[in-house]
Amino acid sequence: MSCVKIVNTDQFFFEEQNVPRPIFEEKDYQVRIDRLLKEIKSDxxxxxxxxxxxxxxxxxxxxxxxxxxxxxxxxxxxxxxxxxxxxxxxxxxxxxxxxxxxxxxxxxxxxxxxxxxxxxxxxxxxxxxxxxxxxxxxxxxxxxxxxxxxxxxxxxxxxxxxxxxxxxxxxxxxxYTNVLTGLDRGIRLKITTAKEVAWAEYQAIKCCGVVKRIICNLREGITESEAAQCGRADFSPISMFGLVNFGPKNVSIGLRSGDDTRLHVGEVCGICYAIRGSLCSRNAIAAYDFDSCNSKLKERIEDFYMEYWKAVATWLESVKVNESAGIVYDKVMSIIGDARFNVALNPGHNTATDEWVNSPFYKNSKYKICSGSYFQSDMIASSNDPVMSAICEDTVIVADENLRSEINKEYPELYARILRRQTKMRNLLGINVDDSLLPMCNFTGAYFPFVLNPKVMFKKNN
The missing domain is CATH 3.40.350.10 (Creatinase/prolidase N-terminal domain)
Known part of the structure; x- marks a missing residue:
């Protein structure tokens, strides 16, 4: 029996949120420049x-x-x-x-x-x-x-x-690129201020809002282009091209932009949107329930989609301050490392205004997760026979007690939102995240196997 079950979705995951946008000023950039100057002089x-x-x-x-x-x-x-x-x-x-x-x-x-x-x-x-x-x-x-x-x-x-x-x-x-983005010294891999966390949250809320609105407006016969318009994206600078893909051919191509392809019930589908600082993606089945999936996909809900999400939950539970990135890799890949899932890239990576900066998550990685790490929970599972794709990707930040205290002091409303998200993830998703794992939006970890019916979702059966 799978440790993942299907439950009713709490409205928390679809709340529309609006938070103030932090504006970086001279002093904020000077903090970053000073970090670089320290390295320049040292070298x-x-x-x-x-x-x-x-x-x-x-x-x-x-x-x-x-x-x-x-x-x-x-x-x-x-x-x-x-x-x-x-x-x-x-x-x-x-x-x-x-x-x-x-x-x-x-x-x-x-x-x-x-x-x-x-x-x-x-x-x-x-x-x-x-x-x-x-x-x-x-x-x-x-x-x-x-x-x-x-x-x-x-x-x-x-x-x-x-x-x-x-x-x-x-x-x-x-x-000298390694000093900015290398795993040993990379200045850009580490968030150091509460204001940077507040900015990341603002971007993540805006980003996941687009994906949520698309999911809520999916219906049989809608085209990829029509679905994308439902996201109501503004003109914020993007970090990758937005994706809406319907059907096995389009989903299997991956990084393709949407066109007039129509959604057919029972087939695979994928949605992805990214602005600088955050990416949100969900790939699942365009169905209402088991019975509306096509016959081949119906047979794979448990051994493919549930197992995939179990790996996502494991990643979210394992990523914490001072944990070995190699251990996180091993835990995740022990679940989705076989040929069923065809995982070709790292399970998770650093992010910033550019979507993929680096990744410490690989076999035998020596790196420990430090406070300030700014990650995408990016695990891509796919299959060619039948064509399947599972993605549940969101933005998180890892923060020790000092950084969390700074957030609470300077942005108490932000800190309250983070604590609420952690509680909801534990209670509603069964994902026991560490206190140092900060979800940047309410959508974090929420996965809807039947995207035409987002009223049901996966939960760990602890």
């Missing part, structure tokens, strides 16, 4: 040069609020704390949103093809104006570091690296 560097583009914006945005749109960009920070930003034509005006004093440089080759190129110096001159020279020890931040050689393989465009080698000394230039 004996003179400058850190941070690259960004439309897709890879998060490292620059973290320290400045500036996210590259259309163009490439560079944020340069010296060991003395001087800050410079290099943009193309359209990014120059946009950079004035940065909430602190910063030197601005126009480099028009960062602009889109065909735009004017007649008003800026070359990149060599710009970098020299910032202060880089042959004696400078320079850390370069791209978007990835490479396990084969973390310090000497780079993912920046070649023309930027060649200019850096010309202005500086190649022997004094290292890949």
């Amino acid at each position: 004996g560097l003179d400058f850190v040069v941070i690259y960004g583009d439309r897709e890879h914006f998060a490292n620059i945005e973290y320290f400045s609020s500036y996210d590259c749109r259309f163009e490439e960009g560079l944020l340069i920070i010296s060991r003395e704390g001087e800050k410079s930003i290099v943009t193309g034509n359209e990014g120059y005006a946009y950079s004035f949103q940065i909430p602190y004093e910063i030197k601005r440089y126009l480099y028009q080759n960062f602009s889109l093809q065909g735009q004017p190129r007649n008003k800026s110096n070359d990149l060599d001159s710009v970098l020299r104006s910032v202060g880089l020279n042959k004696k400078s020890k320079i850390g370069v931040v791209g978007y990835k570091y490479f396990y084969e050689d973390e310090k000497h393989i780079f993912d920046l465009p070649q023309y930027i690296m060649e200019t850096l080698y010309d202005v500086g000394d190649k022997d004094n230039i290292i890949n």
Whole structure:
């Protein structure tokens, strides 16, 4: 007998919530910059040069609020704390949103093809104006570091690296990305203030609200595009493309955007929405109950969908301060690690304004979960015969007593919401989360196997 049962859904999970949006100010970014300066000085560097583009914006945005749109960009920070930003034509005006004093440089080759190129110096001159020279020890931040050689393989465009080698000394230039996103030292992997938690909650509530509204409006014959419109998403910047997929073909493709495909009762379906700071996803069956599932899927509710959600519940119960990420991996994969589930990616990962930053969850991982860890409960199970997909993904933060105390002091209403969510997860879902596991929205862990009937859901049969 499965340890998962189907119960009636409490209205708590579908409450519409509206919370104030925290606005990051100069002092908030300075806290982050100070953390970077500590590392720069410890490593004996003179400058850190941070690259960004439309897709890879998060490292620059973290320290400045500036996210590259259309163009490439560079944020340069010296060991003395001087800050410079290099943009193309359209990014120059946009950079004035940065909430602190910063030197601005126009480099028009960062602009889109065909735009004017007649008003800026070359990149060599710009970098020299910032202060880089042959004696400078320079850390370069791209978007990835490479396990084969973390310090000497780079993912920046070649023309930027060649200019850096010309202005500086190649022997004094290292890949510094690991210091921002690496599992050992990554500055961006750790939330350090109550305000950052409040911002994450705001994003998670907004994100899961879209998914909830779509689920509540699903019906036989609705198209993927029509369903997406029911989410009432605003124009908040996204961290991945929204997904509404109906039927085995579309669901099996995965990362496809919706079209005019219609929902048929009994088939698989998937919904996913993400804005910067949170992703919410549910893949299950477009049915009302067992009898309305197609015959092949009906046979797999217990050994596929219930077992999958048992793994999700296990992850949520296991993730806590000082727990080994390797142990979490083993617990989860002991449930969904066989060929039935075809789990190809890590069970859970770090998140931020970019959806996937890194992941400590892998076999024999040496890493312990630290306070401030900012995670997605991301486990994807799938099958090809019959086509099945199970996803129950939400955003959580891990916080020790000190961070929880800070949240309670600075954002008491937020802290009360967190405590209420923990209680509901324990009582209504049977998921005994640790006090250090902070759910960022009411939807956390809630899974509706028959998405046309969200009045029923899974619960652990403790």
